[in-house]
Amino acid sequence: MEIRQIQYFLMLCNELHFSEAAYKLGISQPTLSQQIKVMEDELGVPLFDRIGKKTVKTEAGKLLEHHAAQIIQQLENAKTAIADLTNLDNGHLRIAVLPSDLDYRLTSLLIDFHHDFPNTKVQVIPSIDILNQVLDNEVDMGVGLAIQPDPRLSQIPFYTENYSLYVNKAHVFAMRDRVSPEDIAKIPLVLYPKGFYGRDLIDDWCRKHQITIHTIMETGSAASLFRLVTEGVGATIQPSQLLESLETQDILSIPIQFAPIRELEIYYRHDKYVSRAAKAFMTKLELFFKS
Structure with a gap:
């Protein structure tokens, strides 16, 4: 099973529509169907059921989705770790924050961070759905109100x-x-x-x-x-x-x-590699609010 096939599979899991998934992948629908069929033949079980115009995951499909997502995450972790090793600091740091006042207050922190990591692209994304963006891997970390402990997350309280x-x-x-x-x-x-x-x-x-x-x-x-x-x-x-x-x-x-009163914390997926730039940002954030 190839990484490319796993990526195709995960996109179809997300879209549950062959045409939409193929469009987002930039391939033809027959190509996507063929690759899914190759995976099903290799595993010996169907991964999707086609019920009329609907596409639904089978139990085997759900199981593979869980492990496939971990495979892709580990691959991304490896890429980030290698980039850290080369010390180029030319990565991409995505941070979801409380809209309004937090993004309003972080400008001086971002300037300071840029001086230390001039090649790291930073996106500060105001959001009212921080938790799901972190869990769905749409951002690298969230900065928001304290949430209930979650075994999927590393959580760092930093300010009240x-x-x-x-x-x-x-x-x-x-x-x-x-x-x-x-x-x-x-x-x-x-x-x-x-x-x-x-x-x-x-x-x-x-x-x-x-x-x-x-x-x-x-x-x-x-x-x-x-x-x-x-x-x-x-x-x-x-x-x-x-x-x-x-x-x-x-x-x-x-x-x-x-x-x-509000309690603020940083949280990120515990299975996600934390880059040198991300660690530095979290440290600077804690010091910024304590100063």
């Missing part, structure tokens, strides 16, 4: 932070030393849309304290939210340390009584 209320200097709460959950329920807010990690955390906190908040505007950009705060459209609730990343003197950060 409170949230604060951000207002402009003319806001009715501008002179307050602290605000309560009940205070926040009385004012218009600008927040991330539902489905964003930061918004879900705030909504859970509101339910815990039995308050209902009023959003006057929602956007997925931290920069947009703070512009709205500056212009007096509403206040926002964001991580307390985020103010340090803002180049503005028109916004104040006010501590919240019983504030929302």
Whole structure:
């Protein structure tokens, strides 16, 4: 069985449609069908059932998919390890992060990383589906809210932070030393849309304290939210340390009584080779948030 055949097989497992799989592989459908047939003949069992227009995996197909994915992963690990050995640092590092504030805060870290690894291409991908992107090998690591322990993952907790209320200097709460959950329920807010990690955390906190908040505007950009705060459209609730990343003197950060708290961690597939560049990035990330 050849690596090429395994790649064809995995693509068909993903698409479950011969035409679509062949298109994505850049080959003809008869070629794909022939290669799958060769694999089935070699193994002595069918890997797919053709039921009308539907293609479904057999039990043997599901079993082979599990092991084939590991084979391809190990091959990728070998390629990455060899690239590390040659010390060219010309790899590709893909990082899924919480959208909005995390990608907003990482610019100085990325500049520092580039100085040490100038030949490594880095993609920072804001995502609300970090876990699945890591598990599906679409990214090399995820940086997000702490999740339940998962045997498929290596997980590194690296930071815990409170949230604060951000207002402009003319806001009715501008002179307050602290605000309560009940205070926040009385004012218009600008927040991330539902489905964003930061918004879900705030909504859970509101339910815990039995308050209902009023959003006057929602956007997925931290920069947009703070512009709205500056212009007096509403206040926002964001991580307390985020103010340090803002180049503005028109916004104040006010501590919240019983504030929302988030725990951040790095996670990646435990079966994935961690390159020298990836290790360096994780180390820099931990130091960046502790400084």
